[in-house]
Amino acid sequence: MSSASDTRGPNGPDASVPAGSLAHRVPDLGALELLLAVARLGSLGAAAREVGITQPAASSRIRSMERQLGVALVDRSPRGSRLTDAGALVTDWARRVVEAAEAFDAGAQALRHRRDSRLRVAASMTIAEYLLPGWLLALRAQRPDTAVSLLAGNSAAVAERLLAHEADLGFVEGLTVPAGLDSVVVAHDQLIVVTAPGHAWARRGKPLPAEELAATPLVLREKGSGTRQVLDAALGGLARPLIELSSTTAVKASAVAGAGPAVLSELSVREELSTRRLVSVPVDRIGLRRDLRAVWRAGHRPAGPARDLLSLTQG
Known part of the structure; x- marks a missing residue:
């Protein structure tokens, strides 16, 4: 788990984000979307392909998110990837965050359309x-x-x-x-x-x-x-x-x-x-x-x- 003085971005420390801020404590949208894809597809490799990154990058992003939250999220095996109990709970929260982000994006697009019209x-x-x-x-x-x-x-x-x-x-x-x-x-x-x-x-x-x-x-x-x-x-x-x-x-x-x-x-x-x-x-x-x-x-x-x-x- 990262220390309070270690501010992380999607793949590691990010000195631009103040320690103690919400951005420091909550995974970014890309990581949450990846976790949702793992839950839906049951495979880290398939999830990586869906979000458009390599499997090593997906593994790194999951590990970074686990360090950030301090809990294991995904169990990996030759048969595929499955969520831990904590991972299932975090996935449920992640789904709500992503849905809120989608609503935010739709609203922003509507504002741009109104401006451009x-x-x-x-x-x-x-x-x-x-x-x-x-x-x-x-x-x-x-x-x-x-x-x-x-x-x-x-x-x-x-x-x-x-x-x-x-x-x-x-x-x-x-x-x-x-x-x-x-x-x-x-x-x-x-x-x-x-x-x-x-x-x-x-x-x-x-x-x-x-x-x-x-x-x-x-x-x-x-x-x-x-x-x-x-x-x-x-x-x-x-x-x-x-x-x-x-x-x-x-x-x-x-x-x-x-x-x-x-x-x-x-x-x-x-x-x-x-x-x-x-x-x-x-x-x-x-x-x-x-x-x-x-x-x-x-x-x-x-x-x-x-x-x-x-x-x-x-x-």
Whole structure:
């Protein structure tokens, strides 16, 4: 029998298990399953084959369990193996432990299935409208049974959803990662100044001074959006907005209608630029390139369909 200071794993001492713990005193599931197989088959060799180990390994595991419990469990003879009286009693207890473990495993599988059957994504507007559709289409090819819900909002709203456990994975466009979130860059984007063709800026022969852009009322996204954050930081401040809108589509429509200049993602205005419904206005001495990031709650790396979606964005 092992001493109180000798902590054992399935086949001998295991220094990682604290002496005196339940794991030290109770055989592991593999040993209990082996004992149940011996009781059912009446042969150590047949039991070893059933659980997928060699007969010497099975003998070693039974001896280790006997030392751990301090009683003989199996009598071995040329005619086979039979349980001792103590072994029969331990086998009855082992059966209940294994049944409880099977119930535990079934419950864990149900939890994984429930997790894998849905995916809640929160994304800032540009990513939600122009990048996520392609990513989600690719995810559907991999996981056709996963139901995906998409919550679109500004970058601040995405962070709130994640921190409130209302989303499994998020995507943001701002300069910084919101507090409480981990992130990885998945794409890059360029903000550009656009106007309707009839606006005076559309006919400029040289780049617009950054100071003039900062002093001009613009059609802007609301505070909290990644686009507004990047523009404000690049210019060191903005004039009071001409119009403040809560979606990229609304800002773009206003600019096309001639309401005034706007600053939008290059991703969002490709069609309008190609058809000349909008004109790009070069700006002098400022950089409006930004990183697009996947974000999740700090310390909780995405799993299941969220992990697969994240992988697709980085492919």
